[in-house]
Amino acid sequence: MLANSAMEMQVEETPLALRRLWNLTRARLAGTTTTIDEPELVDNLPYAQEPEERPKALTSAPSDYESDGEEAFSELDVPEVPEVQCKGYWTSSVYDKEVILDASTLGDVPAVYRVPQPAPHQMPVIGVYIDPRVRTGFRYKIRPMQALDAPPLSVKPRYLFDGKALTLQSIGRGFARRLTFEPIDSTLNENNNYFWSDSRPEGFLFEIEAVSVGDKFTIYDANHEPQGILEVVQQQKNQIEINQLIGADGTIEKKVKINTLCKVEWYENDGATKLVPVTGVALLKKGRGNASVVRVINVAIGIKQLKKGYELKPGVQSSSRRVKVNGADIKDIPCQYSMVGLERYELPVIGTYVDPRIIPGFSYRVRPANSRRHLFEGRSLMLQSVGMGYGKRITFKPDTLNAPENYFWSDSHPEGIGMEPRAVHPDMKFSITGNGGLLGEAIVFRADLPQIEKMTEYVDVPGKRGKAVEKYIQVDVTCHVKLATTGGGSVDSEVHLMKVSGTALVRKDPGQQTAKLIKVFNVGLDSQLNLLFAHSQTELTFHPIP
Structure with missing residues (x-):
């Protein structure tokens, strides 16, 4: 009885196996298979009754393109699996x-290809075979695949599209499928960023890129509190896709392992940046548009002092920047404060704490930590005095002596105050010198960008009591520049509008009430003239004209 029942089971399943054999035979005769010989074709057929020791065939995942194989083999029922693993997409x-x-x-079309084994981060595309992890909306770098019998190369083949990672826009249909990418360095009407899946008989290798050089993130700890910011500088290793999940609504989520080198700025280190390795798992999500990084989890930062358990979120949110201060560090009332929202170039003032770099005689621009608007109509005012006590009165140069209103107390704003040092102001005039000669004149047109204090020094002055205070401030301004004629001395009437960057030296001597701008050195011009001066080794210096 058992033998008869087994024979009946085989009789019921034999027609399905025969239909598959006939379909594949017709496909081979039509030239749609790349199998070389007949025995290999038969060996690759699924068994009517699968032995226990035979490895099971990989189930497929839904793809972004429509397959022609569904029309040729309509009786083949291919299940849809929402989650795709990163291993086992091919047979050894x-x-x-x-x-x-x-x-x-x-x-799809039952074409079989024998290719060199791809690396873990590579996804093969050849002929009608497109790796199911290759999806539209994600960014990929494409490298030509080597032939199976090709000799080993000392240098790997170059990437397509100048090595740029481009967003895959569409995957065509048919035996030769056109893969179209975003039109970078092209136009919408003339997009040259495409190729066909059979353009190279050897095939192509796709490498996903979730995080690129230049991307910026905010660092959060386990309590979801911002701890710093970082910027990707270099890719240490190839990015590997480790998981893919397709939702019922068509959304695609991917997990990609990253290993990068980043510039990290911790809030608690007063804006100091370090170049350290950063690893983690990037979570990408694609809806109707292109895929984007939602966050990076399981982040580890550093080597020797390894910090784990962080999370990265795209973008730099200055409103999340946190600064901790302690009055005991400056020999004042030992009160500790935590401020949120200051920029890295702003000096903190909160409660009883006033940053020691805030010195009377220098000019500052003042902004509450919880607002984007500056006090005193955004003007840069000269600081006259810093009071004493728990609530210190901070007084600036008044507009009128009879009714001075340019002041506030250190505890007037519970969220704190940020004070930005200012060295160069609009309408200031400078003479430009280089190699001992006059090169021209400049008038400051705009000075909107932040001016960052680099260093404060206390210098002894011979014959005077006390020390002079010198501040070095990085400035970026826009100037109207008039260049001198070839003979020197006279100034040309033609005015050039250009950006000027450099380091301003501001000095306050003992006994003086106001600091003075001495010069602006290490000057760079946003103009072709900068190349001329650099070639002639001419160091430009801007001297203020009273």
């Missing part, structure tokens, strides 16, 4: 360092 070959790509396992 009997030869070392080779894999077999079978498009029929993806519910």
Whole structure:
């Protein structure tokens, strides 16, 4: 009875196996398979009754393109699996360092390709076989695949599209499928960023890129409190896709392992930046538009002093920047404060605490930590005095002596105050010198960008009591520049509008009430003239004209 029942089961399943054999035979005769010989074609067919020791075929995942194989083999029922693993997309070959790509396992034309084994971060595309992890809306770098019998190369083939990671826009249909990417360095009407899946008989290798050089993130700890910011400087290793999940509404979520080198700025280190390695898992999500990084989890920062358990979120939110101060550090009332919202170039003032770099005689621009608007109509005012006590009165140069209103107390704003030092102001005039000669004149047109204090020094002055205070402030301004004629001395009437950057030296001597701008050195011009001066080794210096 058992033998008869087993024979009946085989009789019921035999027609399905025969239909598959007939369909594949017709496909082979039509030239749609790349299998070389007949025995390999038969060996790759699924068994009517699968033995226990035979490895199970990989189930396919839904793809972004419509398959022609569904029309040719409508009776093949290919299940849809929402989650795709990063391993097992191909079958191992009997030869070392080779894999077999079978498009029929993806519910497509049953073409079989034997190719060199891809690396873990690479996804093969050849002929009608497109790796199911290759999805529209994600960014990829594409490298040509080597032939199976090609000799080993000392240098790997170059990436397409000048090595740029481009967003895949569409995957075409048919036996030769056009893969179109975003039109970078092209136009919408003439997009040259495309190729066909069979453009190279050897195929292509796709490498996903979730995080790029120049991307900026905010660092959060386990309590979701911002701890600092970072910027990606270099890719240490290739990014590896480790998981893919397709939702019922068509959204695609990917997990990509990253290993980068970043510039990290911790809030608690007073804006100091360090170049350290950063690893983690980037979570990408794609809806109707292109994919974007939602966050980076399991982040580890550093090598020797390894910090784990952080999370990165895209973008730099200055409103989340936190600064901790302690009055005991400046030999004042030992009160500790935590301020949120200051920029890294702003000096903190809160409660009884006043940053020691805030010195009377220098000019500052004042902003509450919880607002984007500056006090005193955004003007830069000269600081006259800093009072004493718990609530210190901070007084600036008044507009009128009879009714002085340019002041506030250190505890007037519970969230704190940020004071930005200012060295160069609009309408200031400078003479430009270089190599001992006059090169021209400049008038400051705009000075909107932040001016960052680099260093404060106390210098002894011979014959005077006390020390002079010198501040070095990085400035970026826009000037109207008049260049001198070839003979020197006279100034040309033509005016050039250009950006000027440099380091301003502001000095306050003992006994003086107001600091004075001495010069602006290490000057760089946003003009072709900068190349001329650099070639002639001419160091430009701006001297203020009273």
